[in-house]
Amino acid sequence: MAEKKILEVEGLETSYDMIKALKGVSLSALSGKLTCILGPNGAGKSTLLFTLAGILNSDRGKVIFDGEDITNQKTSDLVEKGLALVPENRLIFPHLTVKENLLAGAYSRLAKEREKVEQDISAMYARFPVLKERSSQLGGTMSGGEQQMLSVARALMSKPKLLLMDEPSVGLAPMIVNEIFAIIKQLNAEGISIVLVEQNASKALEIGDYFYLLDQGKQIFGGSREAILKENIIKKAYLGESAG
Amino acid sequence: MSLYIVTILTNMTLISFIAISAYLILIVGEVSFGQQAFFGIGAYMTATSTALLGLDIVVALCLAFIVSALFALVLSFLTVRLSGLYFAVASLSFAELLRLSLYKVDYTVETNSGTVGPNGPEGFQNIRWIFENNISPENFLVIALSSLLALIISLIFMENSKLFKNARLVGKDQIVAQSIGIRPFFYRVSFITLAGGVAGFGGGLFALFNTYIEPSMFGIMLGVHGLAYSIIGGLGYPLGPLIGVFIDIGLLESVRFLSEYRMILFGGLVAAILIIFPEGIISPRLVSRIKRKLVEKNNA
Amino acid sequence: MEYIQISIDGILYGSSYSLIALGFSLVFGVMRRINLAYGSSLLLGVAIALWVENKLNISIIFFIPIVLFFCSLSNLYVERFCFAPHNTKAGVVVSMISSFAIWMQLDEISAQLLPDRTHSFPSLEISTFEFGGIFFRGDQILNIFVAFIISAILFLVVYKTRYGIVLRAVSNSADTAKLMGCNTNLVNSLTFIVAGVLGGIAAFLVLSTESQVTPLFGFWCTVKGLVAMMIGGLGSLTGAFWGGLLLGLLEAHFSYQFGPVFREITTFSILLIVLIIRPGGLMGVNIYKDLKSRDERI
Numbered sequence: 079m080a081e082k083k084i085l086e087v088e089g090l091e092t093s094y095d096m097i098k099a100l101k102g103v104s105l106s107a108l109s110g111k112l113t114c115i116l117g118p119n120g121a122g123k124s125t126l127l128f129t130l131a132g133i134l135n136s137d138r139g140k141v142i143f144d145g146e147d148i149t150n151q152k153t154s155d156l157v158e159k160g161l162a163l164v165p166e167n168r169l170i171f172p173h174l175t176v177k178e179n180l181l182a183g184a185y186s187r188l189a190k191e192r193e194k195v196e197q198d199i200s201a202m203y204a205r206f207p208v209l210k211e212r213s214s215q216l217g218g219t220m221s222g223g224e225q226q227m228l229s230v231a232r233a234l235m236s237k238p239k240l241l242l243m244d245e246p247s248v249g250l251a252p253m254i255v256n257e258i259f260a261i262i263k264q265l266n267a268e269g270i271s272i273v274l275v276e277q278n279a280s281k282a283l284e285i286g287d288y289f290y291l292l293d294q295g296k297q298i299f300g301g302s303r304e305a306i307l308k309e310n311i312i313k314k315a316y317l318g319e320s321a322g
Numbered sequence: 323m324s325l326y327i328v329t330i331l332t333n334m335t336l337i338s339f340i341a342i343s344a345y346l347i348l349i350v351g352e353v354s355f356g357q358q359a360f361f362g363i364g365a366y367m368t369a370t371s372t373a374l375l376g377l378d379i380v381v382a383l384c385l386a387f388i389v390s391a392l393f394a395l396v397l398s399f400l401t402v403r404l405s406g407l408y409f410a411v412a413s414l415s416f417a418e419l420l421r422l423s424l425y426k427v428d429y430t431v432e433t434n435s436g437t438v439g440p441n442g443p444e445g446f447q448n449i450r451w452i453f454e455n456n457i458s459p460e461n462f463l464v465i466a467l468s469s470l471l472a473l474i475i476s477l478i479f480m481e482n483s484k485l486f487k488n489a490r491l492v493g494k495d496q497i498v499a500q501s502i503g504i505r506p507f508f509y510r511v512s513f514i515t516l517a518g519g520v521a522g523f524g525g526g527l528f529a530l531f532n533t534y535i536e537p538s539m540f541g542i543m544l545g546v547h548g549l550a551y552s553i554i555g556g557l558g559y560p561l562g563p564l565i566g567v568f569i570d571i572g573l574l575e576s577v578r579f580l581s582e583y584r585m586i587l588f589g590g591l592v593a594a595i596l597i598i599f600p601e602g603i604i605s606p607r608l609v610s611r612i613k614r615k616l617v618e619k620n621n622a
Numbered sequence: 623m624e625y626i627q628i629s630i631d632g633i634l635y636g637s638s639y640s641l642i643a644l645g646f647s648l649v650f651g652v653m654r655r656i657n658l659a660y661g662s663s664l665l666l667g668v669a670i671a672l673w674v675e676n677k678l679n680i681s682i683i684f685f686i687p688i689v690l691f692f693c694s695l696s697n698l699y700v701e702r703f704c705f706a707p708h709n710t711k712a713g714v715v716v717s718m719i720s721s722f723a724i725w726m727q728l729d730e731i732s733a734q735l736l737p738d739r740t741h742s743f744p745s746l747e748i749s750t751f752e753f754g755g756i757f758f759r760g761d762q763i764l765n766i767f768v769a770f771i772i773s774a775i776l777f778l779v780v781y782k783t784r785y786g787i788v789l790r791a792v793s794n795s796a797d798t799a800k801l802m803g804c805n806t807n808l809v810n811s812l813t814f815i816v817a818g819v820l821g822g823i824a825a826f827l828v829l830s831t832e833s834q835v836t837p838l839f840g841f842w843c844t845v846k847g848l849v850a851m852m853i854g855g856l857g858s859l860t861g862a863f864w865g866g867l868l869l870g871l872l873e874a875h876f877s878y879q880f881g882p883v884f885r886e887i888t889t890f891s892i893l894l895i896v897l898i899i900r901p902g903g904l905m906g907v908n909i910y911k912d913l914k915s916r917d918e919r920i
Contacts, residue, residue, distance in 0.1 A: 549722070
């Protein structure tokens with residue numbers, strides 16, 4: 079049975095600060111699945127996500143989202159089409175309250191659907207009770223784990239079809255990382271398609287459906303969990319430390 | 323050479339000192355809106371030493387350099403914790419304070435050639451060194467131009483010194499500089515002080531050439547121009563600031579039909595150049611690329 | 623009694639500073655940038671409006687909207703030319719320098735439009751009144767009232783509305799706001815237009831109390847507005863209001879005690895002292911204590 083592809087990337091090349099960071103990456107993500115992109119530091123993982131989210135422009139290649147060519151479109155248009163990025167290091171708005179952070183996440187429909195947005199915020203509070211407790215606290219005063227939850231909740235406020243997540247485990251204590259990954263898995267189980275960029279490969283292997291390996295701006299592997307576990311060379315070369 | 327051309331060339335030379343002093347501060351990563359005040363201090367100092375105290379010209383210009391540098395040293399200590407926008411605004415207010423204080427400096431002496439000495443808003447009149455020593459405008463241009471050349475050549479030689487390399491690193495990224503053991507404090511203080519001295523030296527020459535100075539000459543617009551010259555010239559090489567001077571005075575002011583709209587054209591031109599070359603025309607990146615090319619050529 | 627009269631005059635005069643500082647503060651609050659051409663754009667707006675008024679001979683009712691229109695238009699020009707092209711982190715200082723350069727241009731265009739040293743400006747002709755032996759200038763009372771209303775409205779918009787959330791999100795981190803789908807370019811342009819309208823109101827009120835305009839008005843606006851904002855607190859709207867009044871009060875006393883030059887000397891001394899002791903301003907954050915927010919803010 080052929081599954082629907084929510085995202086297709088063909089031969090993507092992107093330069094970042096005069097250096098070619100992506101040298102022809104092709105991959106696809108299936109609707110409702112959790113696709114992980116792994117690779118060492120500087121492999122081009124974040125550049126890939128930035129290009130997908132419209133922050134960087136690609137030099138060559140094609141990005142198809144939900145059957146539509148979205149190559150080099152503006153971020154604001156992409157958000158409206160249902161693509162949301164949870165950035166690395168959370169990047170919440172530190173001087174806005176938790177609730178205001180969530181409202182900012184619903185930017186594209188803030189004016190049109192006031193009541194719907196309020197409902198969605200209640201739904202987020204139900205999902206992340208800690209955010210309800212902190213609702214009127216400034217975002218910058220929360221702990222790293224709480225900020226990460228806020229960052230995910232904020233991205234969900236735009237009702238995305240596809241959630242792009244950049245290194246959600248960075249700088250968090252192992253216990254918190256487990257919690258965050260449980261949330262990611264839960265979201266995926268509810269039917270949200272997710273593309274996860276992660277350095278912590280062992281954690282990603284626990285929850286992912288499909289895996290791609292990037293190295294020096296090139297995609298060097300793509301396949302299911304079974305396939306990646308079989309590939310011993312890859313494991314040695316790239317997952318050595320973290321897979322332990 | 324006609325007197326007109328000589329005057330324009332002299333003006334270009336004198337304002338180059340402000341441009342270079344702004345350039346020196348830009349190297350350590352700060353923007354100063356206050357170099358005009360050090361130019362002014364130097365001018366008053368030279369006027370006092372030659373016209374009131376009768377000192378030798380060399381001594382007078384050295385004093386101008388030292389005293390302005392001392393004022394700049396004060397600024398650098400006052401603003402030691404400030405950077406970016408805060409330093410820029412602080413330098414502006416420091417400069418205006420110095421300039422406004424000149425309105426209160428009143429000490430005149432009657433001589434047979436008239437009233438001499440700083441006289442508040444009336445300014446400092448009768449700086450007669452040029453006449454007393456029979457210096458023609460052409461000769462004065464030679465003096466000013468050779469001082470400027472000496473300054474630029476010594477800067478070019480110092481470019482490759484450790485002092486300048488470290489200072490550039492401080493300007494580019496303080497944290498990286500600190501991590502390899504460079505103390506930003508030392509470089510900031512020394513470059514701000516040096517810049518003050520250079521501006522003061524230029525101001526000294528200006529006072530001699532103009533024979534009359536007043537506080538309103540050293541207002542913010544003078545600083546804007548000096549800064550703009552070094553910014554559009556770029557931080558790559560000490561000749562950068564001169565490009566700005568040439569575009570503004572050499573091109574716009576001396577072409578008569580343009581000179582009426584000079585400020586309008588130049589203001590817009592600076593903004594436009596900053597869009598095309600955000601780091602100035604001779605940017606550090608351009609210089610390092612040219613250097614690399616030259617090395618490759620030599621190797622080949 | 624004399625002391626009170628000077629204080630009242632100073633505070634009332636300071637209301638002009640507050641009005642100008644609010645526009646500065648709005649731009650700094652949203653973009654974390656300083657627009658040094660702000661005063662000159664207001665001068666240019668006024669100069670064009672006066673020129674139009676001269677040609678068409680219109681009444682004051684129509685004159686006010688024309689002033690506001692041209693002030694916001696010239697402010698938008700500055701935004702497009704000096705700020706929009708430099709919207710990266712490295713562009714903070716470049717855009718300030720660019721606005722510094724445009725300052726020359728706008729001042730010169732205004733000088734060409736207003737060739738005489740002073741031009742008369744329509745006055746609102748509100749009379750001075752006396753209360754308990756102290757004189758109050760009616761037009762300055764109006765200024766302080768308008769400054770208060772504007773800062774209150776801005777405060778409400780920024781902290782209580784959804785548009786304000788967007789503004790503050792852009793101010794917190796423009797890059798992250800972009801990720802939320804926010805068109806930061808549009809927000810910046812709108813901010814400059816609103817600052818232009820505010821500045822237009824300020825310029826009109828200030829000039830009508832003076833009933834004349836000189837080519838130095840641009841410089842005056844930029845310096846006084848900047849100082850009032852920096853005293854009160856960078857990007858703080860209430861700070862800008864109180865900063866202006868405080869500056870007016872101090873200037874009045876010092877210039878009365880030591881002579882007119884001390885009006886300006888006071889301005890710059892206060893600015894320098896505030897910058898050295900508390901660069902975030904009296905009502906802003908202490909940037910030394912809060913190093914993280916210092917990085918964000920510069």
